[in-house]
Amino acid sequence: MSCRDCTYYVPHALYRYIGFCEKERRVVIGEEYRKCGYFEINPDSYIKDTIEGRGWIYCADCYMPIYDYETALKHKAMGHLLTTKFMFDQVAAEESPGVD
Amino acid sequence: MTRWPLRSRREWTELRELRYIIGGPQGGGLETTSEILSWAFARSGYGVISDREYFSNIKGRHSYIHATVSGAEVPYHLSYPVDVIAAMDAESVFSHIGDIRDGGYLIYNSDEGQSRFNAIPSMERELRDRLAAFMKAESLDGTLASVVKYLSDARRVNAIGLSYRDLLDQLQKKESVEAAQASRYISTILSGAMAALSGVSRESIEFSMRRRFRQDEIYRANMTMFDIVSSLVESKHGSPLKLEGSTLSLRKMLVASGNDTVAMAKAVAGLRFQSYYPITPAADESFTLEEYERLAGDGPTMLVYQLEDELAVINAAIGAALAGVRSAAATSGPGFDLMVEGLGWAGMNEVPVVVTYYQRGGPSTGQPTRGAQSDLLSSVFASHGEYPRVVLASGDHVEAFYDTIDAFNYAEQFQVPVIHLVDKFLANTIATFPIPDLSSVKINRGAVIKEKVPGYKRFDFTYPVSPRAPLGTNVMWYTGDEHDEYGHISEDSENRVKIMEKRMGKLEVMEKEIPEERRYSYFGDERPDLILVGWGFVKGVATKAVSELRASGKKVGYLHIRTFVPFPSRTIGSVAKDVGADRLVAVEHNYEAQAAVLTAANTGITIGKKIVKFTGRPMYANELEEAVMRVMKGENRVVLEYGA
Ligand SMILES: [Zn+2]
Numbered sequence: 001m002s003c004r005d006c007t008y009y010v011p012h013a014l015y016r017y018i019g020f021c022e023k024e025r026r027v028v029i030g031e032e033y034r035k036c037g038y039f040e041i042n043p044d045s046y047i048k049d050t051i052e053g054r055g056w057i058y059c060a061d062c063y064m065p066i067y068d069y070e071t072a073l074k075h076k077a078m079g080h081l082l083t084t085k086f087m088f089d090q091v092a093a094e095e096s097p098g099v100d
Numbered sequence: 101m102t103r104w105p106l107r108s109r110r111e112w113t114e115l116r117e118l119r120y121i122i123g124g125p126q127g128g129g130l131e132t133t134s135e136i137l138s139w140a141f142a143r144s145g146y147g148v149i150s151d152r153e154y155f156s157n158i159k160g161r162h163s164y165i166h167a168t169v170s171g172a173e174v175p176y177h178l179s180y181p182v183d184v185i186a187a188m189d190a191e192s193v194f195s196h197i198g199d200i201r202d203g204g205y206l207i208y209n210s211d212e213g214q215s216r217f218n219a220i221p222s223m224e225r226e227l228r229d230r231l232a233a234f235m236k237a238e239s240l241d242g243t244l245a246s247v248v249k250y251l252s253d254a255r256r257v258n259a260i261g262l263s264y265r266d267l268l269d270q271l272q273k274k275e276s277v278e279a280a281q282a283s284r285y286i287s288t289i290l291s292g293a294m295a296a297l298s299g300v301s302r303e304s305i306e307f308s309m310r311r312r313f314r315q316d317e318i319y320r321a322n323m324t325m326f327d328i329v330s331s332l333v334e335s336k337h338g339s340p341l342k343l344e345g346s347t348l349s350l351r352k353m354l355v356a357s358g359n360d361t362v363a364m365a366k367a368v369a370g371l372r373f374q375s376y377y378p379i380t381p382a383a384d385e386s387f388t389l390e391e392y393e394r395l396a397g398d399g400p401t402m403l404v405y406q407l408e409d410e411l412a413v414i415n416a417a418i419g420a421a422l423a424g425v426r427s428a429a430a431t432s433g434p435g436f437d438l439m440v441e442g443l444g445w446a447g448m449n450e451v452p453v454v455v456t457y458y459q460r461g462g463p464s465t466g467q468p469t470r471g472a473q474s475d476l477l478s479s480v481f482a483s484h485g486e487y488p489r490v491v492l493a494s495g496d497h498v499e500a501f502y503d504t505i506d507a508f509n510y511a512e513q514f515q516v517p518v519i520h521l522v523d524k525f526l527a528n529t530i531a532t533f534p535i536p537d538l539s540s541v542k543i544n545r546g547a548v549i550k551e552k553v554p555g556y557k558r559f560d561f562t563y564p565v566s567p568r569a570p571l572g573t574n575v576m577w578y579t580g581d582e583h584d585e586y587g588h589i590s591e592d593s594e595n596r597v598k599i600m601e602k603r604m605g606k607l608e609v610m611e612k613e614i615p616e617e618r619r620y621s622y623f624g625d626e627r628p629d630l631i632l633v634g635w636g637f638v639k640g641v642a643t644k645a646v647s648e649l650r651a652s653g654k655k656v657g658y659l660h661i662r663t664f665v666p667f668p669s670r671t672i673g674s675v676a677k678d679v680g681a682d683r684l685v686a687v688e689h690n691y692e693a694q695a696a697v698l699t700a701a702n703t704g705i706t707i708g709k710k711i712v713k714f715t716g717r718p719m720y721a722n723e724l725e726e727a728v729m730r731v732m733k734g735e736n737r738v739v740l741e742y743g744a
Contacts, residue, residue: 014125014160015189015286017211017265020279027272027279029265063160063221090280091287092127092159099378100156100468 470716
């Protein structure tokens, strides 16, 4: 079990190995586990509830939204991180082209 | 044809020129790294050119910086192979396997050793297929680790694996890290490693970081990351890529993108109104101008106006010009297409308006973030009906600066629309260049009437250019319909002949007033065996190729076209006569060789030999030299296609 398995882990959209810990309010490394005392895993119903509730869930490893439960389970089985949250990022806004 | 991957060798015999690629996900901090390194090299007295290649994508796709640094000349060319590839992610290594020279340096994230090329979601299928074939041919298992091993073993590449995770961890132990700036620190890992390898001083980096990061904590954390990485890399590898001391005597120079250069020049030219609709690669110019927008207070004002579309943009710019101020619009192909009707109105009503036209890959949306020179014919001919215009094209930052000022001068001197062609390559390239000599800048506002003149004729037939009066000073009429000397609608045949001759007569005036030597420049042998004929961003790479070929004993030259209307017909005519038209080679970033089409139209001379590139990536010195050799051996058309 590492930080990226924790419900309080918010992945970075571009650099998949880092994320934000909502409890410690700081950058953490996804594959480490810090024995912080906050670690909590998402309930089994998380993926199903999210897809039913929001209509989508995002695979942070495949950079793609997923709209159905079966596909989401396949990604989960591959150890991918399914989420609806992203780290707040000021850099991309400064660097991305404003237009097309 | 250059095939992927490039296997050409480059020996690091003398440290006169450093070439590098920095790759990473779009929006991941790359641009800042490029700026910081460019400024730092410039601060140390070196010349830099740094091109940015990116997908039409907001965030996440592979983008990269390709740069040349030199202390022997102010570089204006890019070339392969490069000496260093600094990769923010595994995709950047996979995308540039073929671009690194034997014995070069690779900086990569050692945590990603097990990343596989075929598991990278942002990679295009075609590249994945090429990589699959490559992995198979070289018996690699497709992981980053296997590629690194291949580069080390087969290509003698010095692989510098750094654990980006650990570095970030180390940083967090020393500084409070702003989470929203996380990717900034990752990009600083690359600045640190690059600076260590190339021996850039800490002082230069400090200067650049200070300039880039206004917030003190962010500056400090980035400097700490820089120190951690640069001392680590330097202690293990030294500074093997330290350039020879610069012999450039540029005590003061500008480091700017093409967009920013044009913006600066517009301010110098006295621009008072700019309208735009955001479009790549033009918008950055307007964004820069917006920083200098002044709507009140003492001194001149400058209004930068974003409108709902390019139809409105050109009409707003025309309105401002009629009111008497220097006025421009900035756009690229799709926007220009929408402006064509408005431009015709400007032609009909003799409005001095400037359109800065940033070319990108077309047609349609095309390759919005890639470069091209394929809008030349459109800029010269786009119109229903006939009216005179001036078309200028800039080859580098210095030309772009002075051409911008000339564009306003010509617009007002001849009272015509002026189209100033630049391209994405120039727009998004950061280059060092001498500070323009402002004492040589002349502002010519043409014939203007400011006082009230009884019976004022806005379109007086006596001379093609009639003195213009700003709106509000005199009585005048403007309409899209054909009109008489006052501007009143007239369909009379006799009037039509007179006013057409007056308007079109400007072509002759321009022909007389814009000197031939303003229309082109020439580099190379006086009596060459071969002359490359090009324009725009081709200039840098063509002059480099010419100087390299001359150094190896070939007699070659480069004729650079700077104005298309009016056209340097006399020069091209006499060159073709002296050297032979069959020794001219068009070198252009489009399929047809559009400048060759215009050469034929203006002079009757057919340029039968062509070197063209239309992949959206710039031409590289190495591929152009090779193409010229092939033309010398008898090929008539070479299509260049190198570049990730
Ligand atoms: Zn997935």
